[in-house]
Amino acid sequence: MSIRVMVVDDHPMWREAVERDLTEAGLEVVATASDGREALARVPAARPDVVLLDLQIPAPDGVAVTAAIAEQLPQTRVLILSASGEQADVLAAVKAGATGYLVKSASREELLDAVRRVAEGDAVFTPGLAGLVLGEFQRETVETPLTERETEVLRMVAKGLSYRQIAERLVVSHRTVQNHVQNTLRKLQMHNRVELTRYAIEHGLDQA
Amino acid sequence: MSTPRAAGTGHSPAAVAVENRLFRALAVLRVVVLLNTVGLSIYRSDDFTRPGLGAACLAVMTTWTVLVIRACAEPRRRTPLVLGTDLVLALGVLLLSPVAKGEDFTSSLPGFWIVGALLSWSIHYRWRGGLVAGALLAAADLTLRQDVTQSDYGNAFLLVIAGPIVGFMSGSVQQMATEREVAERAAAMAAERARLARAVHDGVLQVLALVQRRGRELGGPAAELGDLAGQQERELRRLIRTQDDLTPATEGTLDLVAELTALESRYPVTVSTPGRPVEVPSATARELVAAVAACLDNVRAHVGPDAPAWVLLQAFSDRVELSVRDDGPGIPAGRLAEAAAEGRLGVTGSIRGRLADLGGTAVLTTGDFGTEWELVVPVGSGA
Known part of the structure; x- marks a missing residue:
């Protein structure tokens, strides 16, 4: 299909x-x-x-x-x-x-x-986007921080390494690298939702 | 709408808003001082030699207080006539003190009530108005006294000093409000211009990207055109990025994000950074950018003029970390030691030196996977 x-x-x-x-x-x-x-x-x-x-x-x-x-x-x-x-x-x-x-x-x-x-x-991801996402997690208010491995992978993406190169360097499978990258994105989106919810509660928007 | 009001004071809406607030506060003060005077007059009604005249004066003061509070609630009714009457009445009641209370009166008939007129002149006519009203009231008070006591002189002095001071402060606050309003309007206009520019740039970028794409597919001379469009597209995108970074930096600092991104126009490098400005002392920023440029020159010399490289900037609360990486063949083992043995410090030496001067470190990793510099510099409270 x-x-x-x-x-x-x-x-x-x-x-x-x-x-x-x-x-x-x-x-x-x-x-x-x-x-x-x-x-x-x-x-x-x-x-x-x-x-x-x-x-x-x-x-x-x-x-x-x-x-x-x-x-x-x-x-x-x-x-x-x-x-x-x-x-x-x-x-x-x-x-x-x-x-x-x-x-x-x-x-x-x-x-x-x-x-x-x-x-x-x-x-x-582009390296530029990976740099932006890394920057978000380096703020001190992150509720769900990245694991060391996720940070390592994301850092490598930001340094322009391809998933294949990262897999070779870390001696893991291509799939594992993909999973790590996906997880960072998931955490970023989750963090965003937490922030939005908190904002809504603080501003009384949850009552509406 | 924007017809000039009250000549000489050139009131902006923000300044008028400030004056309105001050007059609202003054209204409260007027009531307080009126109640004080009325209360004291009743308490010390024995002081009056002509109680009828005293009562009439108090009635006039009360009526005028109500009228003037109403009049001054609206900016257009703060006319010279209203403010003039305010001051004349204050002077008049003051001058009637010896008539109502006898030549040897101690406390004047209006008492503190006169500060209402004084402050309205200060607020509306600034320091000059305050000075004029203060001087007139003080002079009137002193001429009535048979012998001027220490406290009479003190009161008069306070009137003369307080008028211009309050007037000056009122003027300053109004000026600041006006300036802030102008700055806010300028910022809003700049933001709107930036938004429009983005829309225009986006259209141009779209076309350039499309030309690049079709050109590549068509091949031949069209591919050359496509390449040119591609170059311009990258250049324009970089310009937009650096323009976006033009946030006013703190004095003596530079934004590393903007400084490093600018390298993209000089080298075939991809710079990745956090999404917010990273401000470091100007000297540190310049040294770091120079160190990164030296790394990139090295890539150009040893890997190739078009060899891609990647720069990653990470900012932590106590340090910034920079990585410069290439996909080249790496530096052959022993070459660095050889160079050092020959007394040549070379590029690596200069990079390490720059970082050491900043109190940071420079670590070189090299192998068949390429070469990577890790530059770490302490910043902020830890520096």
């Missing part, structure tokens, strides 16, 4: 190019959308495996769309594709539940590889 993908981007040229690449590679583009509202309206019926999401789209923005999809369709993975690589936005999207991040200048092969990996549940 081919991977079902939804492409959300407000630039038609870009949307078509990505759509063509995906289709040629044998993936199924089940829906497209040009803004956040359209995306959220179409995603429940389309039930894609992966949403390829541009962060800078007309409201609601990519971060809000990511949060809504993570909430409503836990089986659907979100892969962020951003042109500008705005650090704060990327981090916010990953905290909101995105499984991976890629800059738009990534090659066709990198994109296809990322979509396939995300569909399998893998976390797709």
Whole structure:
């Protein structure tokens, strides 16, 4: 069964190019959308495996769309594709539940590889994103700190090592490395939820 | 809306808001001093030689207090007429003291009630108004006295001194409020500009990324165009990142995130950092960036001009850690020792030296997996 993908981007040229690449590679583009509202309206019926999401789209923005999809369709993975690589936005999207991040200048092969990996549940990190996530865990208020091994793996990702290189260095399987990376993402998202809940309670929003 | 109010005071909405607050506080004070005067007059009603006149004065004071509080509640009604009447009444009642209480009166008829007029002049006309009102009230009080006692002089002196001081402070607070309002507006405008710029940049980046992509697929001359677009795309993205980092840093410090990210334009390097500024003393930042640049020069010289490298910055409460890594063949065993034996300190020596000067360490790991420098520098309270 081919991977079902939804492409959300407000630039038609870009949307078509990505759509063509995906289709040629044998993936199924089940829906497209040009803004956040359209995306959220179409995603429940389309039930894609992966949403390829541009962060800078007309409201609601990519971060809000990511949060809504993570909430409503836990089986659907979100892969962020951003042109500008705005650090704060990327981090916010990953905290909101995105499984991976890629800059738009990534090659066709990198994109296809990322979509396939995300569909399998893998976390797709760039070294830049790993650095951001590491930074989040180095704050002192983290409730669920990373294990030493997870920190070690994430640090290696941030230093530009591929999963294969990391597996070789640590003498573990490729799968184990993937699990560690996935765990760090899970913890980051969990931490985000804890923070949001605390914020809600402090501001009396839980009473509503 | 923005027609200039009260010439010379050039009131901004923030300054008016401050003045409104001060007048509200003054309203409370006016009531307190009025009650005080009325109470004392009743308690010491024997002091009055003409109780009828005294009672009439107190009635006028009470009425005026109510009127002036109402009038001053609104900025546009704080007119010279209202404030002038306020001061004239205060002076008038003061000057009637010997008539109502006899030539040898001790406490004046209005008592502390006159501070209402004094402070309204201070608040509205700033230090000059305070000085004028204070001087007039003090002069009136002193001219009535048959012999000026120590405490009479003290009261007069206080009036003259308090008027301008309160006026000056009122002016300063209003000025600060205005300045803050201007700064807030500027910040909001800058944020809006940045938001618009992001939208524009994003569009350009999209097109550049697309050209790069299609170019690569088409091959030939189009691939060259694609490469050019790719270079510009990276450059623009880096510019945006450094621009975003332009948060006002504390005096004497630099943001390592911005400084290191800037290296991406000079070297084929990927810089990973935390998502927030990492401020360290300027000298430390410059030395660290120079050390990282030296590492990257080394990569360029020994691995290749286009060899990729990765820099990772990690910030802890007591130290910053920097890693510079490449995927090259590593430094052959013995070469460093050889260089040292020949008396050449070389790049490794200079990197270690820089770090030692900062009180930190530089550790080199090398092998067939590549070369990695780990630079650690203590910062913050631990430094």
